[in-house]
Amino acid sequence: MKKYLLLFFIFTSLSYAQTKKEILVGNWQGTDSNGVKNKMIFTSDNFISMTVNGEFIDGKNFVVKGGKNDGKIGLLKYEIDESKTPIAMDIIAYSLEKNKQIEKGRILAILDFKSNDEIKINISLSGTRASEFNESNGSNTILLKRD
Template sequence: MKKFLLLFLILTSISYAQSKKEILVGDWQGTDINGVKNKMIFTPDNFISMTINGEFIDGKNYIIKGGKKDGQKALLKYEIDESKVPITMDIIAIALEKDKEVEKGRILAILDFKSDDEVRINLGLNGVRATEFNDSNEGSTIFLKRN
């Protein structure tokens, strides 16, 4: 019985030792307040693929469609800061220009893990990061569940 208890404690402590970034890695699906379905895929090498305005953007291999950058390859990456409350995340749009990564903009977000398989993300699409989840920013909040 003591061995079983010890094994249980070790396994429990290992699962709690995971960082939020490690927990975030994977495939997630959810909806926003308007019922719009969203998909986000976080990779261990900091790429994010996601649905934007109904279009799925492959973070590692996105080809820009239309405009003066038509046909140019672009990337989407993410960075999170677990030291802040709530956890902050930046989604970074990057253009490849002459084989160099050039940052083109950021979506500033906050994260709230409800469990290892449920997360709430508020996306600051106007260049401003929310400081909390509340009624005034629920329109830019997505509830995701792990696939």
């Protein structure tokens, strides 16, 4: 009987285990090192909406402003690699051309889950992913809390 009870607890524990991606899905807010409030929304279908330079960008449907792509429709998606420590995340910009998603660029980031309701994220715009959270990259790091 004890064996069956132990197996029951193991199977129920496994069924409630969440991946980091599942925990990430939701609305998050934080303030960056410059005092700017930021919002990030991660969806289960890998879209990300976020504040960039004080402007909120809808990852499922944003209109590019300025430059050679002015007026074009774009998408923002994310991918995470939970096998890395810290967790690696790519934020991928796509343009919609003839109903096809064409990748235009990636922003490289790392994530650290402090809890299910608090994450630290470092976003690099230099094209090089940080390998750790430290003082030298602190200006690119933000602490986000779940809404």
